[in-house]
Amino acid sequence: MIVAPFTYNASASRVLFGPGRLAELGAELDRLAIRRAMLLSTPRQAVRAETVVRRLGDQAGGLYARATMHTPTDVTADALAQLKSAGCDGLVPLGGGSTIGLGKALALRTDLPQVAIPTTYAGSEMTPILGETEGGRKTTQRSPKVLPETVIYDVELTLSLPPGLSATSGLNAHAHAVEALYSRDANPIISVMAEEGIAALERSLLQIVRDPANRQARMDAQYGAWLCGACLGAVGMALHHKICHVLGGTFDLRHAETHTVMLPHVAAYNAEAAPDAMRRIERALGVERAAAGLFALNRSLGAPAALRDLGMPKPGIEQAVDLIMQAQFWNPRQVDRVALRAMLTRAWAGEPPKLG
Numbered sequence: 001m002i003v004a005p006f007t008y009n010a011s012a013s014r015v016l017f018g019p020g021r022l023a024e025l026g027a028e029l030d031r032l033a034i035r036r037a038m039l040l041s042t043p044r045q046a047v048r049a050e051t052v053v054r055r056l057g058d059q060a061g062g063l064y065a066r067a068t069m070h071t072p073t074d075v076t077a078d079a080l081a082q083l084k085s086a087g088c089d090g091l092v093p094l095g096g097g098s099t100i101g102l103g104k105a106l107a108l109r110t111d112l113p114q115v116a117i118p119t120t121y122a123g124s125e126m127t128p129i130l131g132e133t134e135g136g137r138k139t140t141q142r143s144p145k146v147l148p149e150t151v152i153y154d155v156e157l158t159l160s161l162p163p164g165l166s167a168t169s170g171l172n173a174h175a176h177a178v179e180a181l182y183s184r185d186a187n188p189i190i191s192v193m194a195e196e197g198i199a200a201l202e203r204s205l206l207q208i209v210r211d212p213a214n215r216q217a218r219m220d221a222q223y224g225a226w227l228c229g230a231c232l233g234a235v236g237m238a239l240h241h242k243i244c245h246v247l248g249g250t251f252d253l254r255h256a257e258t259h260t261v262m263l264p265h266v267a268a269y270n271a272e273a274a275p276d277a278m279r280r281i282e283r284a285l286g287v288e289r290a291a292a293g294l295f296a297l298n299r300s301l302g303a304p305a306a307l308r309d310l311g312m313p314k315p316g317i318e319q320a321v322d323l324i325m326q327a328q329f330w331n332p333r334q335v336d337r338v339a340l341r342a343m344l345t346r347a348w349a350g351e352p353p354k355l356g
Contacts, residue, residue: 036062064102097172105130243266
């Protein structure tokens with residue numbers, strides 16, 4: 001193998017990985033000189049977050065339990081007001097992508113340190129990328145300010161995650177690695193991590209769906225999510241993430257499920273323009289065609305296959321095409337309006353991806 005010149009940006013986050021690592025949260029806050037931490041969660045995770053607040057005692061300055069998907073700016077403003085009122089000097093987002101996103105939005109506005117505690121497999125805690133929604137439009141930006149200083153992966157916190165949510169959460173992370181493989185900034189270090197992340201999630205998610213109490217499988221899924229998130233954090237995004245941000249922000253579709261539906265279709269669209277990326281995906285999944293293998297994996301996991309089942313109206317296809325075509329982004333294959341409309345139509349109906 002001949003290695004060409006490349007640029008690699010490593011994640012600055014410290015990672016604590018393993019069962020029981022949540023017990024080290026207090027010590028980690030001390031290490032970061034955080035005296036009063038604001039816990040963040042969704043309403044569904046509020047009881048668990050309250051338990052952490054009680055465990056921290058004086059180190060906890062409050063709990064904001066109204067995080068929601070797509071990080072609406074009005075929710076961020078509300079959380080920011082509570083954060084300032086409580087006099088907190090650090091953030092502890094505990095939960096999935098919605099909570100991690102709120103932590104990032106607050107960190108962007110305050111530059112406060114974060115200790116992120118993910119409870120799903122999305123991997124967004126490892127990226128310096130923030131997506132925010134305002135007025136039905138979702139925009140994204142990159143900033144080192146939003147990257148958590150520490151991430152705690154404790155498998156005990158994932159055991160209650162239902163198999164279906166485990167599957168879509170992990171497939172969301174898959175999307176990070178797939179796009180990293182054909183990114184304009186792709187490099188050999190990230191490609192190795194991406195291939196390993198895809199393989200780890202493929203084997204672990206199937207085991208979790210069959211046996212939700214399998215701790216080793218859930219640890220493998222956390223490992224894969226970490227790798228996939230770190231991949232996206234080091235390189236740029238392309239067509240897949242742009243589509244998902246448009247669909248999620250415009251039609252309020254659930255984030256992970258939207259990634260799950262769209263990934264096989266975008267992989268098929270980019271296949272001829274990114275043959276090396278497809279070979280790595282095929283090797284990781286043990287399949288002959290990357291897009292077909294991704295679609296088959298979704299079906300094996302019982303994951304959603306159609307945008308219409310997520311609540312997207314059929315007339316919204318043309319609106320989505322317009323918004324995507326207006327955006328400026330890099331992709332290995334030029335984005336064509338006719339092909340894009342056909343792809344979204346297939347994804348809306350739940351049809352298999354179109355293979356070249």
